Amino acid sequence: MDLNVENFNNWLPIRIFAENEQVFVEWLFIGETRFVEPFHDDTLNIILRNPFNQLFRQKTPIEFLGKLYEQKRGIEPNGFIFHVSRCGSTLVSQMFAALEKNIVISEASVIDKIIRADSYFPTVSEEQKITWLRWLFSALSQKRFPNEENFIVKFDSWSVLSLALIEKAFPDVPWIFMYRNPVEVIVSNLRQPGAQMIPGAIAEIFPNLNLFEILQFPIEERFARTIAAFSKTALENTASKNGKLINYNQLPKAVTDEIYRHFNLLFDEEEIALMHQKANFNAKSPQEKFNPDSAAKRTEANENAVKFADELVIPLYEKLENIRLKSR
Amino acid sequence: MSLENFEQFKKLVLQDLDLQRNLQNISDRELFVAEVVKIGGEQGFNFSEETILNVMRENKQMWIERWI
Numbered sequence: 588m589d590l591n592v593e594n595f596n597n598w599l600p601i602r603i604f605a606e607n608e609q610v611f612v613e614w615l616f617i618g619e620t621r622f623v624e625p626f627h628d629d630t631l632n633i634i635l636r637n638p639f640n641q642l643f644r645q646k647t648p649i650e651f652l653g654k655l656y657e658q659k660r661g662i663e664p665n666g667f668i669f670h671v672s673r674c675g676s677t678l679v680s681q682m683f684a685a686l687e688k689n690i691v692i693s694e695a696s697v698i699d700k701i702i703r704a705d706s707y708f709p710t711v712s713e714e715q716k717i718t719w720l721r722w723l724f725s726a727l728s729q730k731r732f733p734n735e736e737n738f739i740v741k742f743d744s745w746s747v748l749s750l751a752l753i754e755k756a757f758p759d760v761p762w763i764f765m766y767r768n769p770v771e772v773i774v775s776n777l778r779q780p781g782a783q784m785i786p787g788a789i790a791e792i793f794p795n796l797n798l799f800e801i802l803q804f805p806i807e808e809r810f811a812r813t814i815a816a817f818s819k820t821a822l823e824n825t826a827s828k829n830g831k832l833i834n835y836n837q838l839p840k841a842v843t844d845e846i847y848r849h850f851n852l853l854f855d856e857e858e859i860a861l862m863h864q865k866a867n868f869n870a871k872s873p874q875e876k877f878n879p880d881s882a883a884k885r886t887e888a889n890e891n892a893v894k895f896a897d898e899l900v901i902p903l904y905e906k907l908e909n910i911r912l913k914s915r
Numbered sequence: 916m917s918l919e920n921f922e923q924f925k926k927l928v929l930q931d932l933d934l935q936r937n938l939q940n941i942s943d944r945e946l947f948v949a950e951v952v953k954i955g956g957e958q959g960f961n962f963s964e965e966t967i968l969n970v971m972r973e974n975k976q977m978w979i980e981r982w983i
Binding site: 594616644645699 | 930938942943970
């Protein structure tokens with residue numbers, strides 16, 4: 588492979604795909620843009636407005652990520668954020684992203700493509716995924732500014748189902764699992780369904796059922812089963828030395844009281860103040876003021892939302908809370 | 916032929932930081948496409964604006980379909 592790593596300064600892997608039984612990476616020039624938007628792909632969409640980036644991409648075999656990993660290692664990850672969705676995880680990642688010393692990658696599609704590589708490269712082994720994840724994270728955490736020193740990753744909500752794989756790839760990286768009153772999460776998704784709620788999108792939620800069969804379930808039950816699957820996986824991993832449970836109702840204080848310490852990070856008073864300014868705004872729409880809506884969501888919940896939350900998720904939520912409160 | 920010429924020109928661009936910087940500074944899409952064709956021609960690579968636009972369209976489509 589005669590690709591030169593120096594030609595990839597300020598380029599970032601954005602897409603992973605298979606072609607002729609090989610796996611390739613597509614790279615985008617990101618220059619000096621920091622990832623400060625709520626979601627990683629939001630920032631990429633902004634970068635893609637530049638015509639140069641619409642035309643010029645670099646394509647490499649995935650093994651080139653390995654060459655970069657060997658010759659130019661990125662910042663090792665400090666912490667991972669897993670979550671049920673709609674539970675303050677974006678606020679947490681945005682608070683960390685408020686500081687220039689933190690590289691924060693939030694729900695990058697390219698990470699999901701490695702975790703779920705089976706979908707386009709069925710012969711991929713677990714060992715390959717682990718190696719590829721390490722290579723990819725190193726490429727995503729290349730230091731572009733002198734003050735960058737930390738690297739934090741927020742995963743898509745469904746990635747918690749692959750927590751065991753991710754811990755094998757990064758056995759010493761602390762992680763948090765974030766959750767919230769299940770009724771509030773269901774109502775939030777009823778207002779605007781997340782990608783994880785697309786029927787059939789996550790095979791583990793309704794194993795052995797086809798799309799038609801899945802659609803026979805009430806929408807609230809589908810959402811509840813999804814949140815339950817994420818919560819159950821988190822419960823199965825609470826014995827991990829790396830894990831910490833965070834309830835939405837602990838935010839935003841928990842970010843600078845507990846989470847950053849759990850990630851072995853140190854911030855001074857000025858940095859903490861900067862982080863907390865983010866909490867005044869809607870994490871997903873930063874131009875809007877934050878408006879607490881837990882009570883409104885619980886009032887808005889219909890009979891089915893409450894019924895299926897009670898049946899399928901509350902028992903798991905209560906277990907998470909017991910573990911969280913005992914660990915304090 | 917036009918696409919092959921563009922691919923060769925692209926290799927040149929990806930090795931030349933100054934050329935990259937010059938092209939990155941053009942935010943207007945029409946002007947950018949015209950400049951790419953012009954510089955390509957100056958370097959001995961002939962391709963049409965249509966070729967450039969096709970590559971850009973295909974890149975956009977692949978980006979939109981990245982989750983699949």
